Amino acid sequence: MSQHFDTLETRTPQEREVALMSALPAQIANAKAHAPAFAELLRDVDGTQINSRVALARLPVLRKHQLLERQHALRDKDPLGGFSTIGWKGMIRPNGVRRIYQSPGPIYEPEGHASDYWRAARAMKAAGFEAGDLVHNCFSYHLTPGAWIMESGAHALGCAVFPGGVGNTEQQLAAVADLRPVAYAGTPSFLKILLEKAQESGHKLSFTKALVSGEACPPSLRDWFTQRGVAVFQCYATADVGLIAYETASREGLVLDEGVIVEIVRPGTGDPVPDGEVGEVVVTVLNPDYPMIRFGTGDLSAILPGTCPTGRTGLRIKGWMGRADQTTKIRGMFVHPGQVAEIVKRFPEVRKARLVVTGEMANDQMALHVETDHLSDEALKARVSEAVRDVTKLRGEVHLVQSGSLANDGKVIEDARSYQ
DSSP: OOSSSSGGGGSOHHHHHHHHHHHHHHHHHHHHHHOHHHHHHTTTOOGGGOOSHHHHTTSOOBOHHHHHHHHHHTTTTOTTTTOOSSOSGGGGSTTSOOEEEEETTTEEEEEOSSTTTTOTHHHHHHTTOOTTOEEEEOSOOSSSSHHHHHHHHHHHHTOEEEEOOSSOHHHHHHHHHHHOOSEEEEOHHHHHHHHHHHHHTTOOOOOOEEEEOSSOOOHHHHHHHHHTTOEEEEEEEETTTEEEEEEOTTOSSEEEOTTEEEEEEOTTSOOBOOTTSOEEEEEEEOOSSSOOOSEEEEEEEOEESSOOTTSOOSOEEOOOOOBSOOOEEETTEEEOHHHHHHHHHTOTTEEEEEEEEEEETTEEEEEEEEEESOTTOHHHHHHHHHHHHHHHSSOOEEEEEOTTOSOSSSOSEEEOOSOO
């Protein structure tokens, strides 16, 4: 049996890029015509010209707070905020909204009628799930789409599902003992709880494979699962866009899903960073029902070089590397990554910068470390210092440092104060 879900995974990188970029104009036209929010956000955009990554990078990044704000403002008219092409009133149509979920915020997300709407089957296939497997699904079926993302993927793959949900550990263990499922879907922490509880009572669970998400699963924990006979794989998905990337048997990063376009941008901006540099994950999803275009996930990652040894030719990311939102309060004023980016953009001599905050309570100090090849340019240093005051309304030191010397960890603001 093939280890790949379909031939899309093994097409040449050039074929994939052409296909993805060719799909962009139609998706943007669809969003502008049928989703009022995108009609407003992209009103000055000629979608026919958005057919390359360079062109895509000129579009604004859609932030989660914008979803929340628009949904709140339109809650009496359209609780989905005008971002769905199948719309709130589409619920009464046979092919309109199938389900609506509520994520923390609250933010509401629609689900359409397409099979494997969230595209999770691809990640399950990579984790070794097969038609006929019984999947014990321990994501929550309450409010959020986590469990439904996995269930729709399992059904598309030909698996049966036990809807375990979260909690009720003893009942879940009894069901595992009775039904003998071979596959688990859920968070790694709950899988660990189930395995430990079973071990305490002298039982071995029937799980041999698992697809986990929602939390970090470091190699040490993955090895712990392996020692207990469970091959655990990770996937990266969100309620807004569905599957973004998934782990394969190579254990080398996460391969991007075939239905998304992923960019890594400098936090606080929409500007793509060079491959290998850590930045925020921005996703454009080719879903006609909920066409998230340049959606900023708020998560940090980086592109890995090369292709997956399993034969999958898609781009890979390193996995989840933290959060991009580094907004920090300094002397009573909020400073956010976008302000640091604004300072950098004023100076062509500057490659990037990092704001470091130090000191103790009531004695905050900040210094902007600026990468440049003009290390002895005192005039540049003075102009950057002036820009810091202008943009942040705060005074701070400026240090000119050698290009490439700042850490590649995606941080734009580093809070190194001795209190939190």
